[in-house]
Amino acid sequence: MSTFKCLVTGGAGFIGSHVVDAFLADGHDVIIIDDLSEGNMINIEHIADKVELEIGTVKDAAFIEELVEDVDVICHLAANASVSKSVHNPKLDFESNVIGTFNLLKAIMNTDVKKFIYASSAAVYGEPEKVPIKETDPLKPVSPYGASKVSGEHYVSVFNSTYGVKSVSLRIFNSIGERQPRYVIYDLLKKLMKNLCEYGETKELEVLGTGENIRDFIYVGDVARTFLECAKKSIVDGNIYNVGTGVGHSISSLAEEILKALNFTETTKIRYTGSSWQGDVSKLIADISKLQNDLNFEFTPFPEALQHEIDWFNKNIRDLTAF
Numbered sequence: 203m204s205t206f207k208c209l210v211t212g213g214a215g216f217i218g219s220h221v222v223d224a225f226l227a228d229g230h231d232v233i234i235i236d237d238l239s240e241g242n243m244i245n246i247e248h249i250a251d252k253v254e255l256e257i258g259t260v261k262d263a264a265f266i267e268e269l270v271e272d273v274d275v276i277c278h279l280a281a282n283a284s285v286s287k288s289v290h291n292p293k294l295d296f297e298s299n300v301i302g303t304f305n306l307l308k309a310i311m312n313t314d315v316k317k318f319i320y321a322s323s324a325a326v327y328g329e330p331e332k333v334p335i336k337e338t339d340p341l342k343p344v345s346p347y348g349a350s351k352v353s354g355e356h357y358v359s360v361f362n363s364t365y366g367v368k369s370v371s372l373r374i375f376n377s378i379g380e381r382q383p384r385y386v387i388y389d390l391l392k393k394l395m396k397n398l399c400e401y402g403e404t405k406e407l408e409v410l411g412t413g414e415n416i417r418d419f420i421y422v423g424d425v426a427r428t429f430l431e432c433a434k435k436s437i438v439d440g441n442i443y444n445v446g447t448g449v450g451h452s453i454s455s456l457a458e459e460i461l462k463a464l465n466f467t468e469t470t471k472i473r474y475t476g477s478s479w480q481g482d483v484s485k486l487i488a489d490i491s492k493l494q495n496d497l498n499f500e501f502t503p504f505p506e507a508l509q510h511e512i513d514w515f516n517k518n519i520r521d522l523t524a525f
């Protein structure tokens with residue numbers, strides 16, 4: 203397969219739009235399915251004339267069946283991606299994430315689709331017993347979101363072993379970069395900007411939790427590149443990979459890095475709220491030796507990845523109503 207037709211579900215979302223960019227830049231044709239529940243046309247306006255966009259939901263089996271004909275590769279990212287939303291509305295994850303994944307797998311079991319690449323998540327591990335986490339470590343999700351991703355992975359693996367659907371599951375850790383309109387970095391940048399607008403100074407930065415939680419932040423462009431490499435390489439078939447960097451950062455060090463990058467260190471005091479929230483876990487760091495062995499991957503250093511998100515924010519989120 204030198205060039206192929208790739209269907210990206212969730213292609214108008216944060217990671218999905220970068221996956222679309224990566225496949226287009228490598229010369230492939232792309233169809234996007236997105237229901238725009240969280241995605242945004244702004245994310246794909248720069249490539250609007252280069253892709254086919256199908257607005258609809260992966261919950262609709264008939265809609266999907268029509269679209270998988272003639273497709274070579276599927277990158278499946280459409281899902282509710284928010285842990286807290288899943289805690290408040292677990293049915294959302296069951297329908298979009300579990301049934302949606304099942305619908306796609308069922309639609310392709312008797313087709314010529316050559317690769318199904320599933321966006322799983324570090325949330326499948328729950329609170330790990332040790333870090334860095336290996337792919338073989340126990341799966342103990344602590345949120346409906348994590349449970350839906352485990353379920354999706356199991357369907358992917360069973361459709362591989364039972365029906366021969368060539369597939370790979372990517373357990374993505376915390377992605378950061380351009381077009382991320384939520385989660386910790388975005389929230390902190392937004393709070394700083396709000397303070398600046400309202401009070402003319404940043405003064406205090408409120409950070410949820412204790413600041414002690416550890417996350418493995420990976421640049422979204424590296425995640426997108428992993429999808430592309432998986433589409434091209436048969437070594438990944440039937441496998442599951444952690445997609446992170448192997449480096450942990452505390453939320454307190456992240457907040458300090460952000461202040462440093464914006465030159466606010468002298469003027470801004472960080473205040474932690476202290477309390478955690480349901481579905482939150484204290485430590486996530488990926489063991490990425492399997493991915494590095496099979497795909498020989500180099501990851502973008504954290505300060506550079508953070509700067510990508512800050513630059514995007516400064517350029518695009520001046521008007522907070524845009525997202």
Ligand SMILES: NC(=O)c1ccc[n+]([C@@H]2O[C@H](COP(=O)([O-])OP(=O)(O)OC[C@H]3O[C@@H](n4cnc5c(N)ncnc54)[C@H](O)[C@@H]3O)[C@@H](O)[C@H]2O)c1
Nearest residue numbers: 212215216217237239240241259260280281283323374377
């Ligand atoms: N962002 C991360 O750090 C992270 C980490 C681990 C896994 N993931 C997974 O990667 C994928 C993308 O996450 P994201 O952060 O880009 O989230 P996102 O919300 O920006 O993207 C998800 C996209 O899917 C669309 N969508 C949701 N439900 C749909 C449905 N039923 N039918 C069609 N489209 C639907 C949304 O409109 C959105 O455009 C998700 O599967 C998520 O679980 C993300």
